[in-house]
Amino acid sequence: MKTPLSQRGFTLAQMLVVMGILAVLTAIAYPSYVNYVKNGRLNDAQRALIINAQNLEQHRNKHHSYKKNSTTWADLSLNATSHFCIKMQGNARGANDDKFTIKAVAFNKNHEPRVLSINQDHMLMICENSESSCDTRDAVFKNTGRSDTNCRIIN
Template sequence: MQDASQKGFTLIELLAAVAVLSVLVMIAVPSYQKYIRDARLNHVRAVLLQNAHFMERFYQQRRSFKQTSTTWPALPYAETEHFCIRPQGNARGAHDGKFTLKAVAFDKSGEPRVIKINESLITVICESSDSACSDNDSFFAGGAKVDQQCKVFQ
């Protein structure tokens, strides 16, 4: 029989509370991580859109999306906190009336997806890509084969 002056929780009650909290944490953490990843993608999408508008203004002034026949113009926003942004493909040989801008995560193990926008402002997300951020590259090399499982970003 318990004395009325003793108050508190039993060991079983504490273990049950810890178990319930553990289950809640196991559910909440992945949801929060997905929320953070999606927020980062939406932010970089907005930055890509700003860069695409810059490219359109550049085209109106020069009648080409290229700075020269072999180079793209410098983008006003070349990166965010989590992504680098570059044109897709070499400007040499690219069609004057087309461009694609691509954002690739600095940490590809944490975010393997890439997001792209073209001159028609169509945004595409790809589940994986061979592209990687590099300080000495002014564009992402490779064509459509470097990005896999792409679909229009909603």
């Protein structure tokens, strides 16, 4: 004969223990996942910068300059990734024909304040903060490299 105590299922205490375990696992896993996604996006931007730098080198080999003319940089083959805009740093007018810097800045700087840059020596830098923004319609990032702070070489 069955009594009411022999019913199948989980007790409230068992359910609370399982929920607690899931909460702890989520609290540990979610930040790791967010960092993984951010680093993947940075890697995409880094690859785009390297491709652009290689294309500028090819342009320089043909035209003896990284510029199209005295006032315009050579065109970048990749102007953006899915999360970063990519532009030359500074105006071409008056810039040295043998030097360049390309910068990648996140479209949403609240989610990713770090910026990447690469120069003619293929030196990659990551800066924790920058005044550069994708919001402007300018063809280049007008502010100087001094607007980037807490930078380090990554290569």
